[in-house]
Amino acid sequence: MxxxxxxxxxxxxxxxxxxxxxxxxxxxxxxxxxxxxxxxxxxxxxxxxxxxxxxxxxxxxxxxxxxxxxxxxxxxxxxxxxxxxxxxxxxxxxxxxxxEPPLASAAELSDFEAYIEASGAPESVARDVIAGLRAWASDVRRVxxxxxxxxxxxxxxxxxxxxxxxxxxxxxxxxxxxxxxxxxxxxxxxxxxxxxxxxxxxxxxxxxxxxxxxxxxxxxxxxxxxxxxxxxxxxxxxxxxxxxxxxxxxxxxxxxxxxxxxxxxxNVAETIRTNLSTIEERGERVMAAIAEVGEGTVYAIAEGIYPRALQRRFWQIIPTIQGNLDLLEAEGRVVVDGGVYGVGR
Ligand SMILES: [Zn+2]
Structure with a gap:
């Protein structure tokens, strides 16, 4: 041939x-x-x-x-x-x-602790979350x-x-x-x-x-x-x-x-659209929670949405709310001053 x-x-x-x-x-x-x-x-x-x-x-x-x-x-x-x-x-x-494992350095650990303390969580909750974080940080090194x-x-x-x-x-x-x-x-x-x-x-x-x-x-x-x-x-x-x-x-x-x-x-384009609209819906829930309390810390806003689960599920809930607050802040829809979020003008 x-x-x-x-x-x-x-x-x-x-x-x-x-x-x-x-x-x-x-x-x-x-x-x-x-x-x-x-x-x-x-x-x-x-x-x-x-x-x-x-x-x-x-x-x-x-x-x-x-x-x-x-x-x-x-x-x-x-x-x-x-x-x-x-x-x-x-x-x-x-x-x-x-x-470098997460929280491997003292600086990184103290940044997280400062974040928890400034989150608006009640003192007893913050203490427990920080204790859990320290235990996790020493544990994770073995991985x-x-x-x-x-x-x-x-x-x-x-x-x-x-x-x-x-x-x-x-x-x-x-x-x-x-x-x-x-x-x-x-x-x-x-x-x-x-x-x-x-x-x-x-x-x-x-x-x-x-x-x-x-x-x-x-x-x-x-x-x-x-x-x-x-x-x-x-x-x-x-x-x-x-x-x-x-x-x-x-x-x-x-x-x-x-x-x-x-x-x-x-269905790639559809999946991208679904992701974007899910994130947008979560953002609207956060906006509604801010409107409810007037202004508040990330913890206060999270508590408005998850009043019962928040204490037990700090690391599931707070990052989601914080992420949405970051996004809303980037969009100019919320303003933050000293860790307190309010509706932007
Ligand atoms: Zn993965």
């Missing part, structure tokens, strides 16, 4: 983008072969036998890894990959997460280690054992808005974390979203520090950035989303 160049079947199939989906308990990793290179999206989480299971499934070794963000379930096997000679890329603003045996599965049941996070320094730090890496387009989408990334395969309209876009749920923002620590603003304002990133993705036509958790889905 005559060689007809691009229509030669072997060449043709080799240059068609392909994706291999590997499920590792609660997490997904994807091997994207764009034809111009291959990347693995996320390193996989480090629970017992996860590494071996992933190696057994992968159809080929990736040239590089893009960790969508620095959380341990998405970047936990980064050290293993780099020892195996595969570089891990991560958003520059997340690059300290694999080596950032490869010397420990795997602990028992946590209550969430997301992974068969507890996760570890062996410290490592990502070989490649991405600080540009966009970058081409091993044939894939990497786009900075700050919000879920400061250095959050997504990967796009434009030829196919594929979005590898990490935790930026998940099927059936709108992630809630976390209270998280800005690293390196900034004198004027110790917190990274998660939700305003998250919304900007959603709006950026809404301008790109996607045919399929491959999320960090759950099943891939096709």
């Amino acid at each position: 005559a060689n007809r160049g691009y229509s030669n079947e072997a060449v043709y199939t080799r240059t068609m983008p392909s994706v291999q989906h590997i499920r590792l308990a609660y997490n997904n990793v994807y091997l994207l072969d764009s034809g111009a290179g291959s990347v693995l999206i996320d390193t996989g989480p480090d629970y017992r036998d996860a590494w071996e299971a992933m190696q057994a499934e992968l159809v080929s070794a990736p040239e590089a890894i893009v960790a969508t963000h620095g959380h341990y379930d998405h970047a936990g096997l980064g050290a293993r990959w780099q020892r195996a000679g595969v570089p891990v890329a991560m958003g520059a603003a997340d690059a300290s997460l694999p080596s 950032w280690s490869a010397d420990q045996p795997y602990g028992e599965a946590t209550r969430s049941g997301h992974w068969p054992t507890a996760l570890r996070y062996e410290p490592f320094a990502p070989a490649h730090r991405i600080s540009a808005r966009e970058e081409q890496l091993a044939g894939a387009r990497v786009i900075a989408c700050p919000g879920h974390t400061p250095g959050n990334l997504v990967v796009v395969c434009e030829a196919e309209g594929w979005l590898f979203s990490g935790d930026q876009l998940l099927p059936g749920l709108t992630p809630t923002p976390a209270i998280q520090p800005a690293r390196p620590r900034c004198e004027h603003e110790w917190r990274f304002r998660s939700l305003p950035a998250f919304v900007e990133s959603l709006k950026l993705l809404a301008r790109i036509p996607f045919s399929r989303c491959y999320p960090g958790h759950g099943e891939p889905f096709d």
Whole structure:
């Protein structure tokens, strides 16, 4: 048979983008072969036998890894990959997460404590929350280690054992808005974390979203520090950035989303719209609660919405309310003075 160049079947199939989906308990990793290179999206989480299971499934070794963000379930096997000679890329603003546990420094811990004290929580509540935070901070250090045996599965049941996070320094730090890496387009989408990334395969309209876009749920923002620590603003304002990133993705036509958790889905634009309107509805509830109390601290506003649950669920509720307040403040709809929020003019 005559060689007809691009229509030669072997060449043709080799240059068609392909994706291999590997499920590792609660997490997904994807091997994207764009034809111009291959990347693995996320390193996989480090629970017992996860590494071996992933190696057994992968159809080929990736040239590089893009960790969508620095959380341990998405970047936990980064050290293993780099020892195996595969570089891990991560958003520059997340690059300290694999080596410095949350609240690792005294400054970071005291920033959180100051936040709790200024939140407007009653003294007894603040004391309990701070005690819980200190216990958690000393506990979590053990996760950032490869010397420990795997602990028992946590209550969430997301992974068969507890996760570890062996410290490592990502070989490649991405600080540009966009970058081409091993044939894939990497786009900075700050919000879920400061250095959050997504990967796009434009030829196919594929979005590898990490935790930026998940099927059936709108992630809630976390209270998280800005690293390196900034004198004027110790917190990274998660939700305003998250919304900007959603709006950026809404301008790109996607045919399929491959999320960090759950099943891939096709109704990408609709899911982005649902996320944005859920966030907007939460914002309206916060506006109504402010109107109710006139003005108030984040705790007082949260109490207006969750009068019974707030004491027990401080870390579930306060970050959501704080995120919405940050967003409303950025939009000019609320003003804040000394930790007290009121309706803007
Ligand atoms: Zn996640």
